[in-house]
Structure formats: structure tokens, C-alpha cells
Amino acid sequence: MSLPETILPPIARALDAKGYAELTPVQSAVIEDNTAGRDLLVSAQTGSGKTVAFGMAIAPTLLGEAEMLPPPGAPLALVIAPTRELAMQVQRELTWLYAETGAQTAQGVGGMDQRTERRALERGAHIVVGTPGRLRDHITRGALDMSALRAVVLDEADEMLDLGFREDLEFILAAAPEDRRTLLFSATVPKPIAELAKTFQKNALRITAASTGQQHADIEYKLMSVPAAERENAVINTLLWYDSTNTIVFASTREAVKHLSARLHNRGFDVVTLSGELTQAERTNALQSMRDGRARICVATDVAARGIDLPNLDLVIHADLPMNAETLLHRSGRTGRAGRKGTCVVIAPAHRKRVALSILRTAKIEAENIAPPSAEAIDARYRETILTNALLSDPVTEDEQPSIASLVEKWPAEALAAAYLRMQLAARPVPEDVTATADDSGDRSPRTRDAFAGGSWFKVTIGRKQRAEPRWLLPMICKAGGVTKSAIGSIRIFDTETHFEVAADKVDSFLRSVGKNGTGERGVHISSIDGPGERQERPQSKRRPPGPPEKYDPMAPRPERADRKQRYGSSSLRPDDFEQPGERPSTRPAEQPGEHVTIRPAKSAKSAKPVSKDKGKPKWSKPTAEGDARPPKKKAAKPKDHKKTRAVD
16 A cells, blocks of 8 residues: 655655554544644644654745745754653654654753753754743743744653643743644544644644553453452563564562562573663663663553653563553554564453453453463463574574584484573573463353252251241251252241251151151251141231331421320410328328327428638638638648667667
8 A cells, every 4th residue: 555645745755764554543633734834732642653643744834836945944843742761762763754854853861961961952853842841941041043943743642741741841831932833643642632732833733643541453462361469470571472573561560670670680680670760861771771671571650651662562461450541542653663573461460350451441452351360371372482483494604604514513403402402491581370260351241040859858856936037947957968068958947846948869868867766966857748837928027017117207297195294394284283281191000099299390490501702712812811712721840850769779
């Protein structure tokens, strides 16, 4: 399939040299006729080829009708990215894309030498790529001339706002010429992005290349459930099974990155790490090791891996589950980029498998459930690759001929083959033993008991009056008869006995265990009967009457009580409702004839003493001559004369 004719010739030649046979949806959308010269607001997910897309989109603005750019001077285009790695990646992509136009690129990213960047800007550049903070610093110091800008591109604008660069972005856009083009690329378009576009874009064309959260078509997802203690062993076996050229393993924290990378390094893997505590030089060296083949595995956190693009990255392993669907898509988007195929393996501890399924479901991803690769399967697969090694088919050179002749003359072919096999097996890490968990991702409908086949009936001499309940009757019956609970059918509890059914194929063994009139636990007897008794309704509890309990209504009127006496203070009381003092019946026993009763006069009530004003106050609270109240002075104790001693006879 040929490239569209709307692509400028020098850009088309660069794409053809890079092996582009067709464009991605976002790349095709930004070069249509209706996009010429307009501001663009593009929604495209990670790994959809956005860098090449906006590189092609701004090419007509920079080149016009010419195929070569003028000599470098003030920048013609400014590309803003959220992270250092993404900015440097964008610079590399634009360098080969504009290679035949004579374009000069420069960068302005945090963590790099500012003097080197200023010298590059002074020499002149057609395209400048950088991070918001460093670009604003160059503008403030006068190192970055914005007067000739024709296009400004914001790559991953939503992420820049999440990282707190809104003020820097507004400063940079306000410093750019008003007649420039503004291209805004974002995975999502929330309200802050829409407000930014409304403020700094003119008549912007909205382009949606792919719906947010849609599964990447070039990524094959796998879900692997393992015991929590064997998660790291599963990572090792997964690396050995797929044997990818480059692999990135995601962990949740810096400490997890350190621990996992140390474990992989001890097992013989070539590993580098990416975490927030590394300096820019250390991060650059780690990524360069992945690019030049010195390392094949990168263990990273989510934040540290933002924006990185590694060549031949065919495998992504989620050693720790992502927090949400967005993080899952961002992690997985490191592979399967711009038409390449990739594999994403989500390793979920057995107790968190449902969390992983929920995240995948939210991301609209259908993952294949797989078991962890076993050590035997990995060994068998590796031995097959040994037999098909390309070195075996290479011709023998003249320099190798004498050594080979000596080996063949001294050792038999079987010994040489065994030595070759041992050397190959010793050169790779040894796989681990991983336990595969049961697959419980199927139907989760409630389990029901299988249909019970008819059998014989028995009775046990204990019933409702003895508080018989199935929860302890069933274990007792099973223990007495030597059967499992699946062999027991219906259980009917009566007042003094209980009838139960035993499956037909278990009746003989049940009778042998309990005997004709067997005795079970608690002194009960088990015997066979012809059939079950009629069902009885369970008697109602005497604690409350049958029916639903009445609800208490605090606002309901109080019921009348005829036997209740009127209370004092009622407005309906009359004076004759009260008993008169003379009418009170005497509680003194009646006087008997001939009994002398002495009536003592009632004690007169003591006259109440007037309450003193000083009651409750301390005794020393009386005012002194000076008029203030002070506590009395204590007498000073006489000093003890230690010289006087008691005479001892």
C-alpha cells in the first residue's frame, strides 16, 4: 500500500526509508485536506504514532512549497513534552523525519546542561523540543527567540496538566506569535484541556483517532494467576518463556523495583532500572543500555517510564497490578507501537485475580487466562532453540578449521554435542517451580445440590423438644453411619424424633455401621422405618404473638387507661377530687378495752437558725483590720536543739 499523496515529498521519502507501508489512523487524519493550516485538537492514545503525525501535520507550515528549509536561525516550530525522555524521543523521531529537509533540531529539557542548550539555540535551530519548565526558563533569559514561530505542538497535554505545568504552558503560549498554528495532542480531553484549547486555539478542528480506553489492536493480553509468594518466580519463568529482545517489567514502588531488579540480576539477567530517585545521567545510561543491547530487561515504576520508547520492545510484564484501567493502558502502550506486535502479561496474585479482571473489564480488554510456564516446558522449548541455532548452519572459516579438526580428532561427536548442550544450558538462567492456581473465572452462579435419588428412611430418637437442629444432626448421622452428607436426603424434625432419608446405594453400608438398632452420639438410637411421617408446622414461639411485630410509633396518640388516676396539675381536677386531711384513715390500731394508752405530746419543731452570710466560707475569710481576707498565720515551730541529748545511765 502506497503512502498518501498529501504527504510532502521529502517527508514521504523519509517514511519510505524507515519502512512505513501504511499510516496509522491518527497519522492519516491529520494530513487530510480539511486540516491544512488549521489548529488541531487531537485525541489519540499512547503508541498510536502521534510524533510522526504532528511531524507530518506541521511540515506544510514549515516548508511551504519548498523541499528544503532555510538556514537555521530563530526556531520555526516548538514542541512541548511532559518528560525528559519523551522530549528526547520526539527529537530523535523528528530528526529522521526531517532528515531530507536540512532541519536542525535543538532541545531544552530539565536535568541537562543549560549552557550547552543555550549555545545550540544561539547557533540556530528549525525545531526546538523541550519540557515546559526549561523552555520557560530559556524564554525568560532571552535564549529562546519566539518571534519566528510558525507552529507550537503540545504532546500529551493532559499529562502536562496533571504534572502541574499549566502556568508554564500558558506563559509559553502567550509569548508565541498570535498567527502561529497550535496543535494539541492528548489522550483524553477533560475540562482543563478544553479550556486551554479555547483560550489559545483559533477555530480548532477536533480529531478523535481512537476512543479512550479502547484495547490496542496490536497487543496480545495474557492474565496469569499465581500464589502471592511465587509472583517473582512467575516473572522469571515468563521472561524465559517469551525470550523477548527487550522487555519492561512494571513494579508499583521504588523499593519493589530495587528488590525485583536485584533478584533478576542474581539469576543472571541483564537488568537496568528506572525510578524517580535516579539522576538524569543514570536514566540516560539505562535507556542507552537497552538500545545498544547491553541490557534486555528494564524494571521501572509508572512515573519513571512515562514517555519512553524502546526499540524492539515486544513484552510488557505487570509484576504489580496497576491501580486502574488508565494505568494499565499506559503501561501496556510501551509495546505494540506504530504497527509492531506486542505481548502484555498481567501477573495477578490468586487473592487479587478478581481485581485484575475488573481492571481489564473497565479497560475493555479481553485477556487470555494462562498458567505460568513450568520449568519442564521452558527446558523443552530451550532445547528446541538450541537445535535451530543459526550458528550451526554457518560455514566453517579458515581460522576455525585447525581448532575444529583437533577437536574432532581428539573427542567423539557425542562428547562434543554434550559439551555444546551443557554450555548452552549453563548460559541461561534456571527456571523456577511455580504453582498454577485453579481457574475460577468461569460461571459464578450459586452452587445447588445435585438431585437426590430416592432411598430408605430412618429415624433418630431426638426431636424438637430436645432442641434438635440439622446443623448438628447431620454430622452426627454421618459419623454414626460412616457416610458423607451427600448421602443424606431430606430431614424432618418432629417433637420427639427426627426422620431422615439415606441414598439407596448407601443404605447397606449405613445399616452395617449403625446396626439394626444402633446407638449414636448423646445416647440416641437410630433405626429404620417404612416411610417419613407427615410434615408438621413448626410451633410459634411463645415470646410474642404470631404475625409481624408491631412497629413503635412515637407520634401515635397515647392510649387511654381507665384505671389511671388523675395527676396533680391537671386542668380537669376539682377541689373535691382530693382527700381532706380529716378524712385520711388512721393507721393506728384500734384501742382495746382495758388497755391504757399513753399519748405523748408531739415534739415541737426547733426554731430555724438564721443562715449566716459567712456560711460556706473558710474560717480565715473574715476581713482583717486592713480590710482584706488573709489566712491566719501559723505559729513558728521552735527549732530543735540537737545539742541536748538524753542522759543514758
